[in-house]
Amino acid sequence: MNAVHVTVLVVYLVVMVGIGAWFSRRSQVAGSDDYMFAGRRLPRPVLVGTLLATWVGSGTIIGGANFAYTYGPFASIFFFAGTPVGILVLFLIAGKIREAAKRTVPELLEARFGTSTRMVAAAITLLAYVGIVAYQFTGGGYILSLITPLSTGQGTIITGLLIAFLAVGGGLLSVAWTDALSALVIVVTLVVALGYVFVQDVGGLGSYADQLAAPMLTLTGGLSPLQLLGYFLPLFLLILADQNMYQRLAAARDAGTARSSTAGFFFGSFLVTVPVTLLASASSFLLPGIEPDTAVLSLAAEGYTPALVGGLILAGAFAFIVTTGSSFLLSSAGNVVYDLYARFARTEPSDRRRLGVHRLSVLGIAVLAYVLGQFFPSVLALQVYAYTVYGVAIAPAVFAVLFWPRATTAGALSSMVLATVTTVGWETAGLSDQVNAVIVSLPVSVVALVVVSLLTGRTTQEPDRRGQTSGAG
Known part of the structure; x- marks a missing residue:
């Protein structure tokens, strides 16, 4: 146990808890809109930071590192x-x-396809997002076990409690500001660590290439093109329709801020994924035989970086995981409140009641996420499963809303249900060891959407883009 690493982590956690407590005040979170959208007043730097930190969590620092190491x-x-x-x-x-x-x-989706589509989409979103929250818990457990004498299981519980605290307290306000701080810290420390490790430990790019195993020097890393596509598509499909991305863009001050913040998110993503790729692949020969999930984290924990830099990497990575988990926890609880509870309540719930139900939903989903995380062998396996379920079921329907007027309710429902059943069935049968489920379930989703929409046409009961009904055609 490194005293510097522990000190940095404790200080970082105190700062995060302090930010969460500050934005939990009644003056900051006066109602459900403040809780869900930060009052729709997030400035550009904070919006860039929260977009980056929400997306680049355990899936990158641990799941992506696993892939690069392997x-x-x-x-x-x-x-x-x-x-x-x-x-x-x-x-x-x-x-x-x-x-x-x-x-x-x-x-x-309901605005275009009706209530039934909204209900099915809400159920699918919960199924996927609980999985994403689950691997944030596990990822945080890995980091705490590297820094402290805690086991991964004990660290997972502590991570879950911290994630739930931030989400329950200040909602998106506390999550967004801790995101921005975490994004700044992790970007700076990953870039510094990359330079240090490659100069002091690897010996430069030439030595790096010489020490990599032969399959790692190939374009595919020993995977087939179909297997590579199976890893590319889940990330791509998830971000296209990720509810967290949509909610953060909706929390921007205006449309111009939303667009410029997305541009900042684009460039910032390379400052994380490139160092993670190079550090994790270097770890394959610097630290052979370790658990692949810890490829980047072990470099920091085992003294391959200066103690302060290593401590900041571990603390920053942990903070990324915590804020990502809080974001998905907050978002999935929003599905319970707005898509289920408020939609079917006998009377319009008050703003205060919605806020209370939202916070209770956060706690309930946190428990479900912890239970689900016990059934997957690695962060990467759970990551690909959760991304695929959401991406193949939701992304085609969302893009139909935005770009294809001929899509129908029957087509959207068929697409979502068949995509989910195919993905879950593929995973349950253990076939993802050969080919990831997305290779099968995405074509099923798109074909069902197109074919069923063309066969059914628009019905007299189906709302059009303006929320009105239209005749058959």
């Missing part, structure tokens, strides 16, 4: 490419998302 830097290009490509698409539609200003993605 398959090398070139194959990692395909793994991480889904992020910048997806961000470019978000940039093009950021203004439209801000103007729509929906609380949840299922609410966006």
Whole structure:
């Protein structure tokens, strides 16, 4: 146990808890809109930071590091490419998302496809987001076990409690500001660590290439093109329809802030994914035989970086995981409140009651996430599963709302249900060891959406883009 690492982590946690407590005050969170959207007043630097920290959590620091450690830097290009490509698409539609200003993605779908679609989408979102929260818990447990005498299981419980505290307290305000701080710290320390490790421990790029295993020097890392596509698509599809991204863009001051913040998110993502790729792949020969999930974290924990830098990497990575978990926890609880509770309440719930239900939902989902996390062998496995469930079921329907007027309710429902059943069935049968489920479930989703929509046409009961009914055609 390194005293510097422990000190840095404790100081960092105190700061995060302090920010959470500050924004938990009644004057900062006066109602459900403040809790969910930070009063729709997030400034550009904070919005860039929260977009980056929300997306780059355990899935990058641990799941992405696992991939780079196992398959090398070139194959990692395909793994991480889904992020910048997806961000470019978000940039093009950021203004439209801000103007729509929906609380949840299922609410966006309901405006076009009706109540039944919203209910199914809410259930799918909860199924996927609970999984994403679960691997943040596990990722935080890994980090605490490296810094302290705690076991991974004990660290997972502590991480879950901290994540729940931030989400329950100040909502998006506390999450966004801790995100911005974490993004700044982790970007700076990863870049510094990369320079230090490559100069002091690796011996430069030439020595790096010489020490990598032969398969890692190939473009595919020993994977087939179909397997590479199976890793690219989940990230790409998730970011296209990620409810967290939509909610943060809706929390911007205006459409212009939303677009410019997305551009900052695009460039910032490279400052995290490139160092993670290079550090994790270097770890494959500096620290052979370690748990791949800890490829970057072990470099910091085992003294391959200066103690202060290593402590900041570990603390920053932990903070990224905590804020990402808080974001997905807050977002999925929003599905319970707005898509289920408020939608079917006999009378319109008061703002105070919605806020109370939101906070209780956060706690309930945290418990479910912890239980789910016990059934997956690694962060990477749970990550790919959760991304795939959400991406293949929700992204095609969302893009149909935005770009394809001929899509129908029957088509959207068929797409979502068949995509989810296919993904869960594929995972349950253990077939993802050969080919990730997205390779099968995405075509099923898109074909179902297109074919069923063309066969059914629009019905007299189906709302159009303006929320009105239209005739058959």
